[in-house]
Amino acid sequence: MKSLATAAATALALFATHAAAAQAITPRPDQLAFRDLYKELVETDTSVSTGSCTAVAEKMAARLKAAGYTDDQVTLFKVDGFPLDGGLVAQLPGTSPKAKPMLLLGHLDVVNARREDWTRDPYKFIEEDGYFYGRGTSDMKAMVAVWVDTLIRLKQQGYKPKRTIKLALTCGEESGARMNGAQWLAENRPDLIAAEFALNEGGGGTTDGHGKVVSQAIQIGEKSNRAFELETTNIGGHSSIPIDDNAIYELADAIEKLRAYKFPVHFNDTTRAYFAKAGAEQKDAVGRAMVALAANPADRAAEAIVSSDRTHNSMLRTTCVATMLEAGHAVNALPQRAKATVSCRIVPGEDADTTRAALITAIGDPKVKVTLVGRLRPVAVPPPLDPKIMGPAEKLVSRYFPGVSLIPAMMTGATDATFIAPIGIPTYGVPGGWSDPDGNGTHGLNERREVRSVYVGRDFLFDLVKAYAQQD
Incomplete structure (x- = not known):
């Protein structure tokens, strides 16, 4: 042996x-x-x-x-x-x-x-x-x-x-x-x-x-995973007489706002310990920022440095990203419906309801319907x-x-x-x-x-x- x-x-x-x-x-x-x-x-x-x-x-x-x-x-x-x-x-x-x-x-x-x-x-x-x-x-x-x-x-x-x-x-x-x-x-x-x-x-x-x-x-x-569907609808019409009220454009505007939105930093005991300990061992500017942010989650300068790393950013907060698109029904018709699937990874302490509410606020358009979809794993x-x-x-x-x-x-x-x-x-x-x-x-x-x-x-x-x- x-x-x-x-x-x-x-x-x-x-x-x-x-x-x-x-x-x-x-x-x-x-x-x-x-x-x-x-x-x-x-x-x-x-x-x-x-x-x-x-x-x-x-x-x-x-x-x-x-x-x-x-x-x-x-x-x-x-x-x-x-x-x-x-x-x-x-x-x-x-x-x-x-x-x-x-x-x-x-x-x-x-x-x-x-x-x-x-x-x-x-x-x-x-x-x-x-x-x-x-x-x-x-x-x-x-x-x-x-x-x-x-x-x-x-x-x-x-x-x-x-x-x-x-x-x-x-x-x-x-x-x-x-x-x-x-x-x-x-x-x-x-x-x-x-x-x-x-x-x-x-x-x-x-x-x-x-x-x-x-x-x-x-x-x-x-993290917990939840998916949401963003949907916009319109009566449509002939594509030869377009209008500004376009389901695809409205959805695109919503996705652009989603892209710009960052959920707030949300530490728990594990992530706070991770950033403090891993940062101390890293011994560079990013490591110092990790330590500073673990000590003070309101440190915006440290947050900007740490968030520049995609893995660190994902550990800091809930994240939501568009992963699928579906829109229109004919080449020569204005779209009557446009949908985007958004995949969210939710930190412990938050849930589907708080995440959906944040998405609705970030998009700021009551015409965009935000619906929880897909299979639901336990939190x-x-x-x-x-x-x-x-x-x-x-x-x-x-x-x-x-x-x-x-x-x-x-x-x-x-x-x-x-x-x-x-x-x-x-x-x-x-x-x-x-x-x-x-x-x-x-x-x-x-x-x-x-x-x-x-x-x-x-x-x-x-x-x-x-x-x-x-x-x-």
Whole structure:
């Protein structure tokens, strides 16, 4: 069994070579086996348009059973009417009757990808220039691979955890167009996933853009997502006799006002701690502004500097952005209707009602109808800054990434934690792997994950799971 010191030494050796990020890494035999699992996940299309989560869940179940898990320890599930959206729950039983289970959470589905837009085939697993390419390599099949691999390694080692380790792999996080597996489990089989806490996506590190890891974060809470529709209407008419009262122009004016509007800064305990701590470590003008703003949210000069970074701006406030447009009904007719879909990410402490009211005020035109649309996730429930969670993570970050602190952070997107936390399972986005400042193409073109990030993150999370599993 590889010790924590050995794993950390391996990680540090890789970490020290950050200046040569594009240099090929010679994987260990166990890493090659993990790479094969990761490859199978990426090359099994799980997009809502052309893929199947059920297929990849069955493949992961087969791997777990081949490693020694029994039928009663691996549960495949799917819902009538949604045969492609299945998932699985597995568990490694604990030895302590007092220790409550822990849950490893991951979604199998990925954002749709069109081959004609990508440089490489999005559903081929390609290693190139120090990166793994393919849809899901970053969000979130690397972590799914780590969770499955961790259970396999623990079983092969004959490891006996104090607390039961559960794994839930679900579908629908990215689109939810048909169903959401995490929601289904929470509402229909909470017994399968009952746990003291859950580990999820949303945390992790960032680099300086040249391969050096400069931060590691643990996700403590996240924004809620809500969509609104802006709609303008008109009686229309013949396009040969235009008028100023045009539904498209009215909508365009509303969108322009939306573009110019910034919601006010809204700190919570997590984001205030993040900006104070991360800013102090950054040691430049932006870092000083982060510290100043955390101390005084009314500091407009500091706010302007911090807001110039798109990620920082999103953590500071609720954000709303137009994402889709629909207008008109004929080339030779004045538009009778124009619509825009606006995607909002809402900070804890605000909600759909306060956000809609702010949009109406910002637009300032009673002729523009603002309506809440789309599926409604529960409002995110931030987990506590529990020393039992923070302590082991901080120790491992210090060991694997000397000089890098673990910082609590709020995720600006939304995860399946929104379904798990409301049933009494505090959910944390774990550190370990890392991303580049550009986001690594997540939800976009040519998604990728640095090879070192995957391999080091795998060892880090294996050690983290074991640290939590030995708690009473």
